[in-house]
Amino acid sequence: MDSVLSPAAWLLAGIQALLFTLAAPLLSGWVKKVKSRLQNRRGPPLLQPYQNLWKLFGKEALVAHTASPVFRAAPYIVFSSTWLAASVIPLIATKLPTAAVADVIVLVGFLALGRFFLALAGMDVGTAFGGMGSSRETLIAALAEPAMLMAIFTLTMTAHTTNLSSVVDHTLESSYSLRPSFLFALGAMLLVAVAETGRIPVDNPATHLELTMVHEAMILEYSGRHLALMEWAAQLKLMIYGVLIANVFFPWGIATELNLGSLAIGLAAITSKLAVLGIALAVSETVLAKMRLFRVPEYLNLALLLALLGIFSHVILEVGA
Amino acid sequence: MLQLSLTEQIVSVLSAVVLFSSFALLAQVRLVAAVHAFAWQGALVAAVTALMATVGSEPHLYFSAVLTLGLKALLIPWMLHRLIRRLALDRHVETIPYPALVILFGAGLVLFSYWVVLPIERLGFAATRNVIALTLAVVLLGLLMMVVRRQVVSQVIGFMSMENGLFLAAVAATKGMPMVVELGVAFDVLVAAVLFGVFFLQIRESIDSLDVDRLNRLTEAETE
Amino acid sequence: MSSVLPLSGIAVAASLLSGGIALFSARLGRTAAVLSFSLLGVAAIAALVAGSAVLVTGATLSYELPLGLPWLPWRVRIDALSGFFLVLIGAVLMAVVAYGPGYVRQFEHGHNSFAVLGGFSGLFVTGMLLVIVADDAFFFMVAWELMSVSSYFLVAFQHENPANRRAAFLYLLMAHVGGLCILLSYGILAGFGGGFAFDLLRTAQVDANWATAAFVLALLGFGMKAGLVPLHVWLPEAHPVAASHISALMSGVMLKIAVYGFVRFTFDLVAEVQWSWGVAVLAVGSFSALLGVLYALMEHDLKRLLAYHSVENIGIIFIGLGLALIFLGTGHRLLGIIALVAALYHTINHALFKSLLFLGAGAILHTCHERDIQQMGGLLRRMPWTGLFFLVGCISISALPPFNGFVSEWLTFQAALQGFVLDSGVLRSLLPVAAAMLALTGALAVACFVKVFGVVFLGQARSRQVRHAREVSFGMRAGQAWLAILCLLLGVFPTVMVTLMDAIPRQLLGAGLSQATAHGWLWLTPVSAATASYAAPLVLLAVAVAWWLAAMLLRRGGIRQCDPWDCGFSPPDPRMQYTATAFAQPIRRVFGLLFHIDERVETEAGIARHRLRVDDRSWGLFYEPIVRLVQGCARQVARLQSGNARAYLGWSLGTLLVLLWIVS
Amino acid sequence: MEALIVTLSTPAVGALLLALVSNVTAAGWLNLMLSGLSLGGSVALALGVLSAGPLTRHGFHIDAFNVYLVVLTTLVGFTTSIFSRPYMLHVCAQRKISQRHMRLYHSMYQVFMLTLLLALTIDNLGGLWVAVEGATLATVLLVSLYRTPEAVEAAWKYFILCGVGIAQALFGTVLIYFAAQHALPDPSQGLTWTVLHTHCESLHPTVMAIAFVFLLVGYGTKVGLVPLHNWLPDAHSEGPTPMSAVLSGLLLNVALYAVVRLKMLTDGALAGSDDPHMAGHLMMGFGLVSFLVASLFLHRQRDIKRMFSYSSIEHMGLMTFAFGIGGPLATFGALLHMLVHSLTKSAIFITVGHAAHIAGTQTIDRIRGLIRTQPSVGWGLLIGGVAIAGFPPFGIFTSEFLVLVATMQRWPWLSVALLVGLGVAFAGLFRHLHPMVYGAKPEGQEPVPANMIPVAVHLGLVLWLGIASPAFLSHWLDQATQLIAGSGLL
Incomplete structure (x- = not known):
């Protein structure tokens, strides 16, 4: 509880959250860029996402006359809940006071809250595609969420805490870091991350092909600043999963002391880790093709299986031993 | 060897004859003959009663004897006779399925009765024990008759012969029940007999026959 | 403190009187309804005050009533657990009192008089209150069955409808069987304790095997009432057909009374709990939670859907109770207490949001006369307040922060995550699996309520009467508002509630949960601050700030309406909207094994129709065999009554011979 | 003693008087008044016995066990006569029976009451037998009163089966007398129950065992124990409804009363033998079989009165079972059950009579929507059904609770059978009851003049007994328990 009372820590948490938000479009720009390169295209500039957002913010928002207040409120809720989720995750430094306010289960709760309103927004206007997107989104989420929680539980049970900051600290301090359970959990987490962020092979963020889209179907009716918020929230989500994987499974380099030097090291570390992850994602998206919707449950079952294996190997191999 | 007094011997013999008459009832297929056999059975019971009255100097038993004679040997047979004629059943011959088996079963019942009363030996009055066994057999045979006979009249005769067995038991084994009770019993039997008469007519009216197997409207078993 | 007993007495008397007054509705007209509901209001306030007084002081009060049998008088006792449930009843009853007068207006004309509805409502509330305060098994059973019977009449209320009759029959039958199981389980304890007073049961030295037998019977009995799978089948039949404020009471409160009974039995009356019981409860709870939500997803009748969600939430409560039993049975008292508090917290949460949702469904039914969600749509613009409150209910039941459902699920997760302290590897791996089931349930619940809210309140109206829906009266909205506010408060200030509930484990298990609130009202730290913490007020604040920031920054730019x-x-017409069936279709395919699906295309006069029926599998698996067995036995037995007088005489002769043979 | 004379002589005189009164309306009122007078007498008698202890004089014996049954009998007789008056007038107006038959009906009603009261109060086993047989004879003509083929058939079966049964009981009585001849100082008192009871240890055990078998089968036939019950549903369904009410509410009780009295003797005689609880075990067996079989039978009924007569078999089975268990708790429960079952069942039959009038038939499938047609009858039937199914706060729950508890203490595994039976019986009852009371009103169905006061009184009493058993009644029953089981509960 000591970190909670320190104003410096709060300040740092605020900065981290801001950084998180601002860096999110950069990450998706990076992935796009790498992907284009892999496909022998030049691709958009790295900062193109910022430009898109800026443009959208300046535009007039169109709202269908069949829409209800939920439609207009949803972007704000989706964005703010995703942003709150982001603020809980240690980005460049641990001992976050925000991680004490909301632990990892709350983080999942925030994401679920965002998804709830995103799906509602999809159904609000009463079009054919919106409902379809919501339906698919909730199916994928329903199957992905247990796998994700199980993967996280493997970590939290190892660290005996659900405070993400403490989990990272624990992994750093522990000498026994090459655990079979972590390996399985990482696998599960990677699969879930791909599904949850709507990337190939589960969903294709670049498509507007009616029958395959999931996320795009839900935000089909959005325009202007509403669309900008939704897009930004999606980019944030990608970033969240990236940072989660990067910092929870490979925490090395993150700042545990609140001094400028270690913070700089932390920033550099997370940047390079995310860059690597982005390349990995781009590679996998290039190599793989999108699945049919009803293959997705099998895919997520694999994630759940990995997560279960992780937790079993933890409670059987590591606790008992 | 049992030492029995003369009275006890006579009682035993008469009771045995009553038992025999029960078999006669069981086997008799002609209604009129069955009524006659029933009347004889009543007379025998009355005779035993009178005998007990003389031996035991129980004056109220004389009354019982007369009552039994009047009721069981005369009045009820007469009523049945009249009913049979009124219902035109004089020449009715009943078919009993497996008559030999029925008689065999009856014999089995007699054996069973002896077996049941066997433990009463300890009381040390062997004759009475035998009489109880005999009367028990008469009661069971009466019941058996009601089970195997389909004719309403034969059923009534079976019922009445059960009553005979009871009465014989009361008289022979215990020298008669208290007077009030016997009067009550006799009254009930009389009313029952009258009611039977009423029912014959009602049943005849409703199913146009006196075959109890056709009284089966109130069934709950599934009809295949 | 001395006023608690009189207050509870007032609560009982007022509810009884409310029923009595309703009987005169023929003469008094609308006055009767108003009077009756005001008396229920008195009962609600009295229960709330009495319950909170007991919780705050942690005292135990008892009293003996001059009723019952001479050597078995009805005993009353109010302790913290009773107090908690009194508060629960009072809170929901308040909403019903505000909501009821407007809702029952529709019954003023027509056959179904208010006399029956109000009369049995009063009795129903009386029964529930008495169950809570009963202190001996006999009185408990009387009150329990009073509750069952009066609610049965409420289910059968609109009995022109065959569905109501069927539901009422099924309900009463299962209530009866459940009641008998409970009676038997008390009987086992009483056999060892030497009497039926709860004090004697507490001190009974029960043999372990018999204790298990009693526990299994109690689980069956209370589980049947609570609606655990596969004993839940009455629930989706009975709750929807009752009047909506009664559905709210039944689903919101009566099921909780079953939880009360189970908690009272296992945590209070049975001296020694065994961890194996916990495993059974955990398994049953997990399956109930998962199957409940899956069946709910397939349902398109709004109230049936909510009823299946009750099954789900009861499952979640029992997951908590199962965890508590496992921890207590293995000697980890503190963790057991956390799990118990989590379960009880979820109990009151579910009471609040499920009542809220049922009241909302009732409001829709009241104005649209429609329960099929496939016919609804766009109601949010026509009934904004009801829609808002319903949304609160949806968020709460989907366990999303910062509302109350999330807090209790969070606590349950926290308890489940402490599984590493257990010695047995099997148990250690069981707990995370249960947690995963809980997570899956939660995610599916989100899916389901997206479907419900999306199809009912969003989009465009799918039928004429829905298009002409109007907002309901002030009282009906007030009832929903009260519950919605409570949902938010319990979500934002969990520490207050946990502090209040502290008296319960203190009394039942001899220790409190002081570390949970050790860091001030802001922080909920069930195990320790290092393990997990949650500051709900800060979360709410952060949401508000984030929203405000985003809204402030993005004020520029107009909004234009368009197609x-x-x-x-x-431009899409209402028929082009995604339907509820379509919404649930992917999930139906993924979990197809768990449903009994009858899907076919029928061609009639050249028009092809697609028919789809999705049913509960438990009917075919558990109930139909029993029905067939009873029918078969009855058919065999009926041969006894062949109609042949000679056969009857033969029976007599045979019986005589057999008996003589036996005695000789 | 005066009270006893009033109680007994009223029906005796009444029977003669009513045989002469040809005015149907007047006869109905007279019947009602006579029953009321008898009730008054019995209440006075009960007060006397309560204050002064058991009364044994002039061949009558009244103790705590039978005095409450006497009051119950006269009470149910009285309330049924209230119901019977308009009901039979209605039947008469429909020309189902003639005025002559009405005379028979009223006269036999009183004879029936007389025989029941006699059977309860008399101190002589022979007298008991005569009275029970008399009760059969008095009712047999009433069963066939409507003269339909079914009624005649039912009456015949009733007559022949009960006649055979009661003959077996007489054989048992003779055997007891026989045993008494060798045990009593004064053999001529060999049928006096009180004398026998004081000397029961010296009665020959084997004779008593055989005698008990005969008596159990004999009186058990009248109780309606399976498989001797076959007459019961027939007689109940075909006779006039007031008759069904008193048959089910009273006659069965009296027969069970006889069995229990004889069990007390048998238990005493067998106390020293190697199987001292033989009588109890036999009763438990019969009771349990009756209970379970009757509960299954309930599922297949098509006639409303038949259905409730099976319910009577079920409850009589439960009581027999409870008396068989013995011990204070079970006995108390059984005694209470006798009381509440009589009250409830007669109330139900009264309601059923009205229901059958409303629908014009007794067929369950054609009785529909009672609550809509005539709420008082519909609710009466429904609440009666709830009460008879054993739901609190009605008294049947209390007595079933006690019986169940006693079973759990002595025979834990049998309580499972009891619970299964209760569940099956409930399902059987309510699956038929539901469609009858609920639903829309059928075309052309009209309310009938119905007097629901007796039903309200009965159900009110049962409710009262369920909520609070009054102290005087508990003591009363407790004294009876002491008599039967040897020790009381209080």
Whole structure:
């Protein structure tokens, strides 16, 4: 509880959250860029996402006359809940006071809250595609969420805490870091991350092909600043999963002391880790093709299986031993 | 060897004859003959009663004897006779399925009765024990008759012969029940007999026959 | 403190009187309804005050009533657990009192008089209150069955409807069987304790095997009432057909009374709990939670859907109770207490949000006369307040922060995550699996309520009467508002509630949960601050700030109304909307094994129709065999009554011979 | 003693008087008044016995066990006569029976009451037998009163089966007398129950065992124990409804009363033998079989009165079972059950009579929507059904609770059978009851003049007994328990 009372820590948490938000479009720009390169295209500039957002913010928002207040409120809720989720995750430094306010289960709760309103927004206007997107989104989420929680539980049970900051600290301090359970959990987490962020092979963020889209179907009716918020929230989500994987499974380099030097090291570390992850994602998206919707449950079952294996190997191999 | 007094011997013999008459009832297929056999059975019971009255100097038993004679040997047979004629059943011959088996079963019942009363030996009055066994057999045979006979009249005769067995038991084994009770019993039997008469007519009216197997409207078993 | 007993007495008397007054509705007209509901209001306030007084002081009060049998008088006792449930009843009853007068207006004309509805409502509330305060098994059973019977009459209320009759029959039958199981389980304890007073049961030295037998019977009995799978089948039949404020009471409160009974039995009356019981409860709870939500997803009758969600939430409560039993049975008292508090917290949460949702469904039914969600749509613009409150209910039941459902699920997760302290590897791996089931349930619940809210309140109206829906009266909205506010408060200030509930484990298990609130009202730290913490007020604040920031920054730029775009197709009409069936279709395919699906295309006069029926599998698996067995036995037995007098005489002769043979 | 004379002589005189009164309306009122007078007498008698202890004089014996049954009998007789008056007038107006038959009906009603009261109060086993047989004879003509083929058939079966049964009981009585001849100082008192009871240890055990078998089968036939019950549903369904009410509410009780009295003797005689609880075990067996079989039978009924007569078999089975268990708790429960079952069942039959009038038939499938047609009858039937199914706060729950508890203490595994039976019986009852009371009113169905006061009184009493058993009644029953089981509960 000591970190909670320190104003410096709060300040740092605020900065981290801001950084998180601002860096999110950069990450998706990076992935796009790498992907284009892999496909022998030049691709958009790295900062193109910022430009898109800026443009959208300046535009007039169109709202269908069949829409209800939920439609207009949803972007704000989706964005703010995703942003709150982001603020809980240690980005460049641990001992976050925000991680004490909301632990990892709350983080999942925030994401679920965002998804709830995103799906509602999809159904609000009463079009054919919106409902379809919501339906698919909730199916994928329903199957992905247990796998994700199980993967996280493997970590939290190892660290005996659900405070993400403490989990990272624990992994750093522990000498026994090459655990079979972590390996399985990482696998599960990677699969879930791909599904949850709507990337190939589960969903294709670049498509507007009616029958395959999931996320795009839900935000089909959005325009202007509403669309900008939704897009930004999606980019944030990608970033969240990236940072989660990067910092929870490979925490090395993150700042545990609140001094400028270690913070700089932390920033550099997370940047390079995310860059690597982005390349990995781009590679996998290039190599793989999108699945049919009803293959997705099998895919997520694999994630759940990995997560279960992780937790079993933890409670059987590591606790008992 | 049992030492029995003369009275006890006579009682035993008469009771045995009553038992025999029960078999006669069981086997008799002609209604009129069955009524006659029933009347004889009543007379025998009355005779035993009178005998007990003389031996035991129980004056109220004389009354019982007369009552039994009047009721069981005369009045009820007469009523049945009249009913049979009124219902035109004089020449009715009943078919009993497996008559030999029925008689065999009856014999089995007699054996069973002896077996049941066997433990009463300890009381040390062997004759009475035998009489109880005999009367028990008469009661069971009466019941058996009601089970195997389909004719309403034969059923009534079976019922009445059960009553005979009871009465014989009361008289022979215990020298008669208290007077009030016997009067009550006799009254009930009389009313029952009258009611039977009423029912014959009602049943005849409703199913146009006196075959109890056709009284089966109130069934709950599934009809295949 | 001395006023608690009189207050509870007032609560009982007022509810009884409310029923009595309703009987005169023929003469008094609308006055009777108003009077009756005001008396229920008195009962609600009295229960609330009495319950909170007991919780705050942690005292135990008892009293003996001059009723019952001479050597078995009815005993009353109010302790913290009773107090908690009194508060629960009072809170929901308040909403019903505000909501009821407006809702029952529709019964003023027509056959179904208010006399029956109000009369049995009063009795129903009386029964529930008495169950809570009963202190001996006999009185408990009387009150329990009073509750069952009066609610049965409430289910059968609109009995022109065959569905009501069927539901009422099924309900009463299962209530009866459940009641008998409970009676038997008390009987086992009483056999060892030497009497039926709860004090004697507490001190009974029960043999372990018999204790298990008693526990299994109690689980069956209370589980049947609570609606655990596969004993839940009455629930989706009975709750929807009752009047909506009664559904709220039944689903919101009566099921909780079953939880009360189970908690009272296992945590209070049975001296020694065994961890194996916990495993059974955990398994049953997990399956109930998962199957409940899956069946709910397939349902399109709004109230049936909510009823299946009750099954789900009862499952979640029992997951908590199962965890508590496992921890207590293995000697980890503190963790057991956390799990118990989590379960009880979820109990009150579910009471609040499920009542809220049922009241909302009732409001829709009241104005649209429609329960099929496939006929609804766009109601949010026609009934904004009801829609808002319903949304609160949806968020709460989906366990999303910062509302109350999330807090209790969070606590349950926290308890489940402490599984590493257990010695047995099997148990250690069981707990995370249960947690995963809980997570899956939660995610599916989100899916389901997206479906419900999306199809009912969003989009466009799918039928004429829905298009002409109007907002309901002030009282009906007030009832929903009260519950919605409570949902938010319990979500934002969990520490207050946990502090209040502290008296319960203190009394039942001899220790409190002081570390949970050790860091001030802001922080909920069930195990320790290092393990997990949650500051709900800060979360709410952060949401508000984030929203405000985003809204402030993005004020510029106008908004223009236009037709929906929909990829450039012509403006969609209501029939083009995604239906509830379509919404649930992917899930139906993924979990197809768990449903009994009857899907076919029928061609009639050249028109092809697609028919789809999705049913509960438990009917075919558990109930139909029993029905067939009873029918078969009855058919065999009926041969006894062949109609042949000679056969009857033969029976007599045979019986005589057999008996003589036996005695000789 | 005066009270006893009033109680007994009223029906005796009444029977003669009513045989002469040809005015149907007047006869109905007279019947009602006579029953009321008898009730008054019995209440006075009960007060006397309560204050002064058991009364044994002039061949009558009244103790705590039978005095409450006497009051119950006269009470149910009285309330049924209230119901019977308009009901039979209605039947008469429909020309189902003639005025002559009405005379028979009223006269036999009183004879029936007389025989029941006699059977309860008399101190002589022979007298008991005569009275029970008399009760059969008095009712047999009433069963066939409507003269339909079914009624005649039912009456015949009733007559022949009960006649055979009661003959077996007489054989048992003779055997007891026989045993008494060798045990009593004064053999001529060999049928006096009180004398026998004081000397029961010296009665020959084997004779008593055989005698008990005969008596159990004999009186058990009248109780309606399976498989001797076959007459019961027939007689109940075909006779006039007031008759069904008193048959089910009273006659069965009296027969069970006889069995229990004889069990007390048998238990005493067998106390020293190697199987001292033989009588109890036999009763438990019969009771349990009756209970379970009757509960299954309930599922297949098509006639409303038949259905409730099976319910009577079920409850009589439960009581027999409870008396068989013995011990204070079970006995108390059984005694209470006798009381509440009589009250409830007669109330139900009264309601059923009205229901059958409303629908014009007794067929369950054609009785529909009672609550809509005539709420008082519909609710009466429904609440009666709830009460008879054993739901609190009605008294049947209390007595079933006690019986169940006693079973759990002595025979834990049998309580499972009891619970299964209760569940099956409930399902059987309510699956038929539901469609009858609920639903829309059928075309052309009209309310009938119905007097629901007796039903309200009965159900009110049962409710009262369920909520609070009054102290005087508990003591009363407790004294009876002491008599039967040897020790009381209080």
